[in-house]
Amino acid sequence: MEENNQSSNTVVKAGLILALALAGIFGYLYFNEKQESTQKNVSITEKTQELLRTNTKLDSISAQLDAKIAEVTALGGQVEELEALKAQLERDKKQLMSSKNFSSKEFQAKIKNYEALLLEKDAELAKLREENAILNNQNQVLNSENSGLKSSNSELKSVKEALSDSVYRVGVQNKELSEKVTLAAALRPMNYSVSAINSRGKERDGEEFKARRVDRVKVAFKLAENPLTKKENKxxxxxxxxxxxxVISDMATGSGAFNFGGKETIYTAKQNIMYSNSGQTVEFIYNRGSNYEKGTYKVELYADGFRIGQTSFTIK
Structure with a gap:
């Protein structure tokens, strides 16, 4: 009887030990799974915050590019490289927001590259400001010298030979300054688009068109805002x-000739506009009256004695 009781106690103790062991295992597994879930949530939150910080940095760089494009345009500099950089930035922003596998390392490298390019453009912009300031100062000095010479006719006669070289130099510098100021105030087309219009009036945008679908060609662009450009008829x-x-031309459809660089130059079409300095859109719709041959066509734009821009399209 005593042996039976001892055997029963042993079984009970073994069962308790097994139950405690199982409880410990299950507790460990639950704690471990909960910890992994918490770590995953933290990782997702950190990734979202990093994406938002990256997008904010790209927006800041975009704003800096806009400011530099506006200033370089006002100073008469070339903005093609800055505009290409802005277009690439917009593509990167779009990729960032649509990417399912966001790589912080990849975009940090892109941001460092953009920041380095901005520093280079800052140096170029400072040089452009300096050149414009020098030209303006020279113009003021030369105008002052000219005024002094004109007010002293008797004195001018006595020093005419000594100042002949200086006067010539003044004229050359004034001409160069005038040309730069005029160039800075020239119209600047941007955001070109070319459309093919078929015989039914349906438009198709792009850079390549099938010849049988082209009845008319529409070339559209915006005129950049420029505080140096007068609001007047252009x-x-x-x-x-x-x-x-x-050059494609037909006098019956409005083609003609204009003076460019001292030479008579044939144009396909012309348009008189009132420049409003508001980013207005200008459109040319041209009907050739015959089929377009296959190949690449160039479209050149001229105004105020300058070639102000160009684009192209392909007929296939």
Missing amino acids: TVYMRMVDPTGS
Whole structure:
């Protein structure tokens, strides 16, 4: 009887030990799973915050680029490289927001590259400001010298030979300054688009068009805002050059000739506009009246004695 009781106690103790062991195992597994879930939530939150910080940095760089493009344009500099950089930045921003596998390391490298390019452009912009300031100061000095010379006719006669070289130099510098100021105030097309219009009036945008679907060609662009450009009537000439290098023209459809660089130059079409300095859109719709041959066509734009821009499209 005593042996049976001892055996029963042993079984009970073994059962308790097994139950405690199982409880410990299950507790460990639950704690471990909860910890992994918490770590995953923390990781997702950190990744979201990093994405938002990256997007904020890209927005800041975009704003800096806009400011530099505006200032370089006002100073008469070239903005093609800055505009290309802005277009790449917009593509990176779009990729960032649509990416399912966001890589912080990849975008940090891109941001460092953009920041380095901005520093380079700051140096170029400082040089452009300096050159414009020098030209303006020279112009003021030269105007002052000219005024003094004009007010002293008798004195001018006695020093005419000594100042002949200086006067010539003044004229050359004034001409160069005038040309730079005029160039800075020239119209600046941007955001080009080319559309093919078929015989039913349906438009198709792009850079390549099938010949049988092209009845008319529409070239549209915006005129950049420029505080140096006067709000007045402007004449914009459009030259469409075919794949052989010949200018497409037909006097019956409004083609003609204008003076460019001292030479008579044929244009395809022209348009008189009132420049409003508001980013207005200008459109040329040209009906050739015959089929377009296959190849690449260039579209050149002229105004105020300058070639102000160009684009192209392909007929296939």
